[in-house]
Amino acid sequence: MRTRRDVFQAIADPTRRAILGLVALQAMTPGAIAENFNASRQTISKHIQILNECELLSQTQTGREIYYHFNPKKMQEIAVWLEPYRKMWDDRLDGMDNLLKEMQANTNK
Template structure:
């Protein structure tokens, strides 16, 4: 089964891993130190993030470092953009209504 970006970021642990690796490249052991779960569980999360291309890897000697791929997360931002605009427009309408109610409560 091919996972997509949305499945990958649905899990809070994977979102936390992305947050860590977005700051700096890390090895799986370094990532695992931040969680109260097994190294194997963290490696599985990293595997899923890598399959979805949210993480890339480089090898330096015996160590593998994982890097955040901001281009892939852009898919999420692009998908969310119309919803953000919709909500921004609705909140602006609500603000206008509340201002109108404060100014002239009898007209509303």
């Protein structure tokens, strides 16, 4: 039985986030991805495997080459989960901004 990896643990790693950034621009082979890092191909392959297991990447095969593609649908799921927290912080920061403007207006009187 294969266990699913946690997508948030996957994106917590800076190397995996960098891989997502690269592949978001264009589909890439593992070798092309690895060329962008000062790590062994085996290490980068492990990162790619984790991203693939979390469905943040998908793969297609063209001849002998495997290409990894960014999966925006999975990232959308993350964005949906984060939305209530983003709204909460936006509201709090707006409230702080309003308070500071009010304090500034009172000191200028």
